[in-house]
Amino acid sequence: MRFTTRHTAAFLAGLLLAIAIIPGTQERPRAQEHPARIISVVPALTETLFAIGAGDAVVGVGTFDKHPPEVATRTHVGGLLDPDMERIFALRPDLVVFYGSQQDQIKQMSRAGIETFTYAHGGIDDTLSVIRRLGTRVGRASEATRLTNAIDTQIANVRARLAGRDRPRVLLVFGRQPGSLGNIYASGGAGFLHDMLEAAAGRNVLADVSRESIQLSSEAILTAAPEVIVELTYDDLMTEDTQAAEIAVWDRLSSVPAVRNKRVHLLLGNQFVQPGPRMGDSIEAIARTLHPEAF
Amino acid sequence: MREATATLPALRPVSAGDLRRRIWLVQVGFGALAVAACIGAPLVGPTTISLRQVFDTTIPFGQNVDAQIFFIARLPRAFAGALVGGSLAAAGVVLQALLRNPLATPFTLGVSAGASLGAMLVITLGVPFTALRSAAVPVASFAGALGALAIVYFLATMRRQGLSTLVLLLAGVTLNSLFSAIILFVQYLADPAQTLQSVRWVMGNLDIGSYRPILWALGPMGLAFVAFARLPRALNLLTLGADSAAVRGINVLRTQRVAFLSASLATGAAVAVGGPIGFIGIIVPHLVRLLVGDDHRLVLPASIGLGAAFLVVCDVAARTVLSPMELPVGVITAMLGGPFFLWLLVRNR
Numbered sequence: 001m002r003f004t005t006r007h008t009a010a011f012l013a014g015l016l017l018a019i020a021i022i023p024g025t026q027e028r029p030r031a032q033e034h035p036a037r038i039i040s041v042v043p044a045l046t047e048t049l050f051a052i053g054a055g056d057a058v059v060g061v062g063t064f065d066k067h068p069p070e071v072a073t074r075t076h077v078g079g080l081l082d083p084d085m086e087r088i089f090a091l092r093p094d095l096v097v098f099y100g101s102q103q104d105q106i107k108q109m110s111r112a113g114i115e116t117f118t119y120a121h122g123g124i125d126d127t128l129s130v131i132r133r134l135g136t137r138v139g140r141a142s143e144a145t146r147l148t149n150a151i152d153t154q155i156a157n158v159r160a161r162l163a164g165r166d167r168p169r170v171l172l173v174f175g176r177q178p179g180s181l182g183n184i185y186a187s188g189g190a191g192f193l194h195d196m197l198e199a200a201a202g203r204n205v206l207a208d209v210s211r212e213s214i215q216l217s218s219e220a221i222l223t224a225a226p227e228v229i230v231e232l233t234y235d236d237l238m239t240e241d242t243q244a245a246e247i248a249v250w251d252r253l254s255s256v257p258a259v260r261n262k263r264v265h266l267l268l269g270n271q272f273v274q275p276g277p278r279m280g281d282s283i284e285a286i287a288r289t290l291h292p293e294a295f
Numbered sequence: 296m297r298e299a300t301a302t303l304p305a306l307r308p309v310s311a312g313d314l315r316r317r318i319w320l321v322q323v324g325f326g327a328l329a330v331a332a333c334i335g336a337p338l339v340g341p342t343t344i345s346l347r348q349v350f351d352t353t354i355p356f357g358q359n360v361d362a363q364i365f366f367i368a369r370l371p372r373a374f375a376g377a378l379v380g381g382s383l384a385a386a387g388v389v390l391q392a393l394l395r396n397p398l399a400t401p402f403t404l405g406v407s408a409g410a411s412l413g414a415m416l417v418i419t420l421g422v423p424f425t426a427l428r429s430a431a432v433p434v435a436s437f438a439g440a441l442g443a444l445a446i447v448y449f450l451a452t453m454r455r456q457g458l459s460t461l462v463l464l465l466a467g468v469t470l471n472s473l474f475s476a477i478i479l480f481v482q483y484l485a486d487p488a489q490t491l492q493s494v495r496w497v498m499g500n501l502d503i504g505s506y507r508p509i510l511w512a513l514g515p516m517g518l519a520f521v522a523f524a525r526l527p528r529a530l531n532l533l534t535l536g537a538d539s540a541a542v543r544g545i546n547v548l549r550t551q552r553v554a555f556l557s558a559s560l561a562t563g564a565a566v567a568v569g570g571p572i573g574f575i576g577i578i579v580p581h582l583v584r585l586l587v588g589d590d591h592r593l594v595l596p597a598s599i600g601l602g603a604a605f606l607v608v609c610d611v612a613a614r615t616v617l618s619p620m621e622l623p624v625g626v627i628t629a630m631l632g633g634p635f636f637l638w639l640l641v642r643n644r
Contacts, residue, residue, distance in 0.1 A: 064487065080487070175488055178418065179431045181504040183495045209619065215495070218504050219368035220619035222360055223342045234488050235421075252367060252504050254357040273488070 034139030035095035035115070041083055042119045044127075044276035045097045045134060046071060051277035052135050052143040060091045066270060067278075095138065124195040127275040128152070147277055154280030155199050158287045161294055162201035168290055170202035171226035171258070174213075174233075174273055181218050181249060188214045192275040193232075200287035202228065222253055228290055229258040230265050232272040243268075265289045314592070321593045325600025332604040333377050336611050337369035341618030368614075372501045374509050376610040376624075377603035379501065379569040380579075382516055382561040384602025385523055387576030388583075388595050389558040392530040393551060394460050401562040401576035404467030404555070405443045408474035410566040411497060413439025415478050418493045419485040432496070433508050433567040437515070440563025443470055448555065458551045498623030499572035501610045508568050515564040522557035523599075527591035530554065534591075572625045575602050578632040585639055605632070 039060035040046040046065045049058050055070060060077040075091060078084040080099055085108060088096060093114060098106055100120035109116045117137055119130060128148045135144020172193055175185035187193035189204055191212035197204050205224040206214055229250065238246075243266050250256075250264045258264055267285060271278040288295050338346075344361040348354065356362055386401035394403070401407065413435035447470055451463040482490050503509070529550040532540035537547045565572075579602040580594065587593040606624070609631060613624040 082483070175491060177432060177492055177496065178421070182432075182500050182502055183492060185491070206619065211620075214619065215621045216619055217368065217502050217614045217621040219340055219342060219364050219614060220621070222364050222368055224619070225360065234486055253363065255360045255363040260357065 035093075035137075037091065037093045038095045038097070038138065039077060039088055039091060039093045040065075040097035041077060041079055041102075042097050042099055043067070043270070044121070044274040045117075045119055045130070047274070047276040047278070048131050048134055048144075048147075049097075049138065051147055052131075052138075052140040054138045054140050057138065059093065060088065097134070121192060121275055123190070123192055124155070124199065124275075124279065127192055127279060131277070151277070151280040155283055158200060158284055162287060162291055165201055165291060165294065167201050167203045168227040168263075169205050169225070170197055170228045170230060170290065171205050171221065171224060172197050172202075173229060173231040176231070178246070179249060181252060184216045184218075184221070186214055186216050188212060192279070193273075196272075196275075196279070196283050196286060197230075199283045200290055202230075202286070202290045218253060222255060225256055227257045227261070228263045228265070229256070230267060230286060230289055232267050234270050234273065236268040236270070238266075238268055314590075317587075318592050318596070321587055322596045322600075325597045325604075327600075329377055329381065329600045329603035329607075332607040333373045336373040336376070336607045337365055339611050339615065340364070340369055341615050367504055368502075371503050371506050371509060372610055372614070373607050374506070375501045375503050375568050376607040378509060378512060378516060379565040379572060380575055380606025381599040381603035382519065382565040383572065383576040383606075384579035384583075384598040385520070385595060386558040386562045386565070387602075388580040388591065388598045389523065389526060389530065389554050390576075391580060392534050392591060393554040393558070394464055395534060395536075396464070397581070398577070399464075400573075401558065401565070402471070402571060402573070404463065404559065405447050405470030405474065406440045406467075406559045406562045407566045407571040408471045408478070409443025409446075410436040410440040410563055411571055412474045412478055412481075413437070413442075414496050414570075415481050415493045418496065419481050419489045430507070430511070433511065437563055437567040440559070440566060443474065444556070444559040444563065446470060447559075451555075457548050458555070460551065463555065495623070496570050497625075499570040499625035499628075500621070501569045501606075501624055502614070502621065503568065512564040512568045515560045519557040519561035519564070520599075522553050523561075523595060526550070526554060526557070527595050530591040530595075534589075570625070572606065572628055574625075574628045574632045575606055578628075578636045579605060582636060582639065 036057050037059045038049060038054065038057045040049060040058065041062035043062055043065045046058065046061045047067050049055060050068050050070060055068075058074055060075045061071045062079045063076045064079050065071045065076075075087065077087045077091070080102070083098075083102065083105055085105065089112065095115050095117060096109055097117045097119060100118045106116050106118060117134060121127065128151060131148050132141070132144045135141045135147075172187040173184055174187065174193065175183070177183045186206060187197065187204065188209040188211035189207040190210050193212070194204050194207070205226045231246075247264050247266060250259050253259050267289065272282050272285075342364055344364050348359065348361040349365045350362075351359065354362070383401050387399070390399040390401060390403060391397055393399075414432050417431045417435040447463060447466045450466040451458050454462065482493055485493065529540070529545050532543050532545050533547070533550060540550070541547050580598050583594050583597040583601055587597050606628065609627045610624050612627050612631070613622045616622055
């Protein structure tokens with residue numbers, strides 16, 4: 001027998017050595033002060049990068065990124081659950097923005113020597129600090145501060161305008177089975193949706209439940225008796241007929257003050273559920289819905 | 296516990312009068328259990344309501360919160376739970392006998408996967424007609440169930456004369472996998488919000504908020520139950536094998552057809568109302584066999600009653616335990632039913 005155990009061992013050792021050396025010999029962009037090739041799979045932060053003037057450096061975006069329109073011209077690399085690592089490597093990024101939960105991908109990047117920026121969402125303050133942190137990381141600190149200051153001012157203006165007004169009791173819904181009252185998801189008393197609602201001078205009927213997301217039964221809605229129901233939907237292409245039909249679904253719960261007083265409102269667009277540069281606009285839109293007489 | 300339906304022991308000889316009395320007892324007993332669950336369930340919940348106010352006609356319904364909690368949030372759920380639970384349990388009994396396989400469930404033959412695919416498509420792609428919107432998901436899932444039923448039935452009957460239970464089983468299981476793959480693909484392409492909704496749909500939910508889905512489901516379910524009522528004797532003989540059944544004067548092909556179509560119809564309607572709520576179709580029939588023996592004249596009515604009562608109780612837990620949060624009822628049926636069934640299994644050894 002020609003091939004002995006020794007041969008096999010030598011072959012394996014060689015293979016291991018090759019695996020160990022190859023990545024080291026490959027030419028790779030070095031981590032720089034200002035990344036020139038950025039990939040972001042987080043829609044809110046992709047939008048932020050464009051808003052703070054780092055859009056030109058963005059080479060790859062997440063599959064669900066829709067805003068700003070320029071993202072359509074960038075390479076799509078998957079999303080939260082299915083980032084396409086091969087495509088990400090092929091784009092030779094020097095900074096990749098991931099969700100904090102994408103630990104496997106973050107580890108792969110670190111093995112390949114590619115820097116990552118991780119995102120975990122929280123309340124309004126967390127969102128603003130993430131924007132500033134990202135700005136600093138990509139060399140756009142002053143632009144980021146300018147953006148967060150603008151959002152802060154916008155929020156302060158809304159608060160000032162609505163100061164002293166009655167704060168209606170609001171149910172903030174962000175998911176529901178179309179055409180029915182099944183599988184309703186609403187914002188609890190934590191996270192940016194709750195913060196946005198409070199900033200828009202609404203009182204969250206689920207403020208006592210310290211969770212970001214709660215699946216509600218219709219009994220819970222009848223008991224909570226909100227004065228206004230605001231429903232956020234991603235689908236910004238929904239026709240008026242469909243919108244009317246979806247609002248009419250709530251008519252079944254006619255003892256709920258919001259239903260009785262025709263105060264069930266749909267707000268269309270993904271900006272409401274992606275806390276980013278348009279957060280100030282979103283808060284203003286919610287405020288206009290809750291307090292139309294103040295604007 | 297007796298090992299399997301496939302190796303059912305010969306039915307113990309009992310006098311006709313004795314048997315009639317037992318059937319009557321089982322029907323009344325398990326029927327009463329289901330009725331008690333339906334009456335009791337709307338009285339229980341996270342909110343304390345006053346029955347006097349619920350039935351107080353001087354307050355307009357639109358302003359009567361207690362009445363709305365009772366009639367919108369609780370009563371339809373109890374009815375839906377009873378219908379879905381009874382249907383799934385009965386379908387389980389019938390399919391276990393038809394396929395002579397104790398592991399058969401209402402979801403074995405691809406019907407629920409077809410229903411799920413229909414629901415997923417509507418949830419992710421949207422509804423083409425606004426008029427259909429309020430019924431879109433149940434209608435689409437029932438259509439999916441019928442589609443799957445037609446495919447499996449066609450495959451099982453095309454090759455040779457008669458209906459091959461082996462082909463039925465293989466075609467059903469394959470269709471299940473195929474549909475599951477398509478479902479995953481559709482979910483993969485969907486927005487995260489739609490994916491959340493479709494994943495949640497699969498966990499089952501009886502919060503239907505109105506009586507309309509129940510009324511629609513009554514049609515196919517009623518048809519199926521009429522068929523079920525005529526099946527038990529034939530199923531008893533069918534479990535001994537097609538040949539023995541034929542020798543004893545059973546029209547095997549006709550029985551198999553009726554069994555398959557009625558079980559599938561009941562399953563399709565149940566899934567359209569409540570989503571694919573698991574475990575009932577397998578646990579309840581076996582539980583009932585432990586309690587009343589193997590005669591389908593007892594097993595079928597008892598399973599319908601127990602399945603109904605069990606799902607109604609599980610749904611009370613779903614809307615109460617973590618209130619105001621809603622728990623997926625499919626999770627509860629498995630978590631309550633699984634350990635209880637295992638305990639019975641061990642105890643009876």
